[in-house]
Amino acid sequence: MLLDVERENRAILAKEAHLVADDAGFDCARQNVSVTQARPLPADLVTPCLVVDRDVLERNLVAMAARVRDRNVALRPHAKTHKTVEIARRQLALGAAGLTVATVGEAEVFVDAGFSDLFIAYPLWAAGERGRRLRALAERVALRVGADSNEGMELLARALVGTPAEVVVEVDSGHHRTGVQPERAGEVAVVAQRLGLPVAGVFTFPGHSYGPGQIRPAAADEGDALQRAATALRRAGVDAGLRSGGSTPTAALVEPAGLNEIRPGVYVFNDAQQVEIGSANWDSVALTAAATVVSRHGSSVVLDAGGKVLGADRAAWATGNGRLPDHPESRVTALSEHHATVAFPADAVLPELGSTVRVAPNHVCAAANLADVLVVIANGAVVDQWAVAARGRNA
Numbered sequence: 539m540l541l542d543v544e545r546e547n548r549a550i551l552a553k554e555a556h557l558v559a560d561d562a563g564f565d566c567a568r569q570n571v572s573v574t575q576a577r578p579l580p581a582d583l584v585t586p587c588l589v590v591d592r593d594v595l596e597r598n599l600v601a602m603a604a605r606v607r608d609r610n611v612a613l614r615p616h617a618k619t620h621k622t623v624e625i626a627r628r629q630l631a632l633g634a635a636g637l638t639v640a641t642v643g644e645a646e647v648f649v650d651a652g653f654s655d656l657f658i659a660y661p662l663w664a665a666g667e668r669g670r671r672l673r674a675l676a677e678r679v680a681l682r683v684g685a686d687s688n689e690g691m692e693l694l695a696r697a698l699v700g701t702p703a704e705v706v707v708e709v710d711s712g713h714h715r716t717g718v719q720p721e722r723a724g725e726v727a728v729v730a731q732r733l734g735l736p737v738a739g740v741f742t743f744p745g746h747s748y749g750p751g752q753i754r755p756a757a758a759d760e761g762d763a764l765q766r767a768a769t770a771l772r773r774a775g776v777d778a779g780l781r782s783g784g785s786t787p788t789a790a791l792v793e794p795a796g797l798n799e800i801r802p803g804v805y806v807f808n809d810a811q812q813v814e815i816g817s818a819n820w821d822s823v824a825l826t827a828a829a830t831v832v833s834r835h836g837s838s839v840v841l842d843a844g845g846k847v848l849g850a851d852r853a854a855w856a857t858g859n860g861r862l863p864d865h866p867e868s869r870v871t872a873l874s875e876h877h878a879t880v881a882f883p884a885d886a887v888l889p890e891l892g893s894t895v896r897v898a899p900n901h902v903c904a905a906a907n908l909a910d911v912l913v914v915i916a917n918g919a920v921v922d923q924w925a926v927a928a929r930g931r932n933a
């Protein structure tokens with residue numbers, strides 16, 4: 539049985555080596571050697587837990603703030619990634635125009651914490667109780683809300699008319715999730731105005747940037763779709779200037795001709811996905827799960843951080859269920875609730891039983907949503923602990 543598992547692990551590692559050779563845009567080989575030095579974890583951590591390296595986080599925050607300043611676009615970071623008040627405050631202190639959130643629940647947490655300018659970048663279905671909660675928010679703070687249908691606009695109008703809240707028309711730039719075709723943005727905006735809702739502009743999420751070799755074409759689609767949507771609004775007689783885009787992968791390629799606001803979220807922490815698509819490197823991964831090696835067999839180890847800590851997201855192109863930044867040659871080949879199986883090449887030196895290792899989740903937003911707190915470390919010591927204040931506020 540064990541032998542079977544090992545054979546399977548080796549097959550996965552061999553397949554990945556082949557993948558690297560196949561796709562020049564998917565440079566896993568480079569990512570395997572890009573780690574400069576292992577960052578020490580404090581000795582007394584109770585694992586599993588999510589650990590944030592304060593200095594790496596700060597570097598990521600400062601770099602994005604500088605990038606948007608250089609390009610002359612506004613930054614409205616998506617707070618669904620970190621869900622913590624402390625990081626959101628730092629983002630605003632570094633010049634962010636406001637916050638993006640995905641749900642009314644997330645908005646309520648940040649408004650209660652004193653944030654006064656929010657965009658719910660989601661085609662919100664504002665029926666019943668949700669509509670009443672939305673109106674209560676709109677009466678307290680500056681609020682923008684997404685919509686991509688006339689029916690959605692009607693519900694928003696019932697909830698919001700009479701408040702200063704604005705709506706933003708979502709357009710599809712190639713991710714094919716939500717959003718109308720850019721040429722139809724004018725029609726939806728006209729309906730909003732007829733219903734008495736002020737229109738701020740248009741937004742899109744270029745989620746198709748998440749894939750090997752996809753960042754550059756998706757960034758081009760993003761700018762193009764927003765420009766076409768802005769033209770559609772002008773033709774329909776709607777005077778509204780916001781062109782909001784942004785994913786973490788495309789943020790590096792932002793062109794002010796296409797958009798004037800970006801909403802990246804993951805950039806604060808980065809994760810295994812960002813490394814594998816080449817939009818981050820191991821040195822810019824600020825959040826990892828600290829996990830203990832609880833079992834060792836052949837060329838595999840088992841860690842105590844399973845799917846309930848790392849989250850279960852795994853894109854079709856991902857090389858595993860998470861990565862170990864200090865052992866980039868290994869792969870997390872299986873997750874159960876409380877176990878992560880990590881396969882190493884046959885000649886690798888395995889971490890000791892009982893030792894603590896760092897694991898980068900595939901998708902850090904999903905991992906943060908599973909944690910009550912983030913343990914903040916600097917220079918190998920715990921320096922703070924932040925509540926994941928908006929965790930689980932999915933409605």
Ligand SMILES: Cc1ncc(COP(=O)(O)O)c(C=O)c1O
Pocket residue numbers: 616659660742743784785786787801802803804805
């Ligand atoms: C509408 C919207 N805007 C912005 C973002 C943030 O992008 P990223 O997760 O790449 O940082 C997301 C992420 O899912 C999103 O759905």
